[in-house]
Amino acid sequence: MIALQSLRNAAPLRRPLTLAATQGSRLFSEKAPSDPIIIDRLENEHKGIVVIGMNRPEAKNAFGKSFVQKFTDTVKIIKHDQDTRILIIRSLVPGVFCAGADLKERATMSDKEVVEFVNRLRKLTISIERLPMPVIAALDGAALGGGLELALACDLRVASSNAKLGLVESRLAIIPGAGGTQRLPRLVGASLAKELLFTGRIFDGKKAREYGVVNHAVEQNETKDAAFKRAMELAEEILPSGPIALNLIKTAVDVGMQSDIGSGYKIEEECYSHVVPTKDRIEGLLAFKEKRAPRFKGE
CATH class of the missing domain: 3.90.226.10 (2-enoyl-CoA Hydratase; Chain A, domain 1)
Structure with a gap:
C-alpha cells in the first residue's frame, strides 16, 4: 500500500490547469x-x-x-x-x-x-x-x-x-x-x-x-x-475510455509489476475502490442502459 500511495502522490488524478501553471509560459499559447x-x-x-x-x-x-x-x-x-x-x-x-x-x-x-x-x-x-x-x-x-x-x-x-x-x-x-x-x-x-x-x-x-x-x-x-x-x-x-479508469489501470500495472502477485491483487483492489464513487462510472452504466456513447468528464 505504501508503494501505491507513493506513486499516486507522484502521478495524481487529473486536476484543472491553473492560471499559475501557465503564467510566464508560452508552451500552450504559441x-x-x-x-x-x-x-x-x-x-x-x-x-x-x-x-x-x-x-x-x-x-x-x-x-x-x-x-x-x-x-x-x-x-x-x-x-x-x-x-x-x-x-x-x-x-x-x-x-x-x-x-x-x-x-x-x-x-x-x-x-x-x-x-x-x-x-x-x-x-x-x-x-x-x-x-x-x-x-x-x-x-x-x-x-x-x-x-x-x-x-x-x-x-x-x-x-x-x-x-x-x-x-x-x-x-x-x-x-x-x-x-x-x-x-x-x-x-x-x-x-x-x-x-x-x-x-x-x-x-x-x-x-x-x-x-x-x-x-x-x-x-x-x-x-x-x-x-x-x-x-x-x-x-x-x-480515447473513449474513462480517464480516471485509465489513470488507475496505469497505477495498478506499474505498481503491481514491482510487487509480488499477492500484493498486486491488493493494489488492484485499492485502485478499484477509487473508481466506484466516480461520476464517470455512473455515466458508463447510464450510457450502456440508454445505448449511447458515454460522455466521461474525469470526475
Whole structure:
C-alpha cells in the first residue's frame, strides 16, 4: 500500500490547469517554428489528444541542458491538465526521434556537471513515466541512448520498421543513466537486456518488435510519419475510455509489476475502490442502459 500511495502522490488524478501553471509560459499559447518543444492540442473528434513535438534539428533532438529544462517544464504543465487524456511524444525532425545526449555540450562539462545533468535527465524520464494519462512514443527515426530511454519511459511505443534503436552507451565506456538499465529488463527480460546493453547493439523497428521493445512496427510511408499515424490510431482507440479508469489501470500495472502477485491483487483492489464513487462510472452504466456513447468528464 505504501508503494501505491507513493506513486499516486507522484502521478495524481487529473486536476484543472491553473492560471499559475501557465503564467510566464508560452508552451500552450504559441507555437513558433523555432521552439525546441512544440505542443499541439488536437480538436474535434481528437479532442483530448495532445502531441509533444521535439524540434531541435540542429542537434537531432539531442538532450542538452536547455532542451531538458524546456521538456521538464512542459511535462509539469501537462501533468495537471485535466483536458489531456492521451499524450503522444514524437519528433518533428525527419529521420530522427532523439539522438540521445548532446555529446558536444557534454564534452564541455566537468565531472560534477555531467552527474547533475544525467540526474536531471533521469528525473525527466521518471516524470514522463508517472504522468497520469497514457503516453505513446512515435519513433519515426533513430532513438539512441537517451532517446530510447525517453521512449522506454512511455507506456506504449510505435516504431517505423526502418527506425534505428539502441542503448549504445557501453560503446562510449558509460552506462545508460536515464532509467534504461531498469526499464529495458522489465520489457524484454534480464538476459536479453544484458545482451543489448553489453553490446550497445543498434537494431531496427522490426527487430524491436520481435524483442518486445515496441508494441508495433509499421512500414514507413512517403511522408515519413508512419509511426506517428499508428500512434494516433492507438490514441483514437483509447480515447473513449474513462480517464480516471485509465489513470488507475496505469497505477495498478506499474505498481503491481514491482510487487509480488499477492500484493498486486491488493493494489488492484485499492485502485478499484477509487473508481466506484466516480461520476464517470455512473455515466458508463447510464450510457450502456440508454445505448449511447458515454460522455466521461474525469470526475
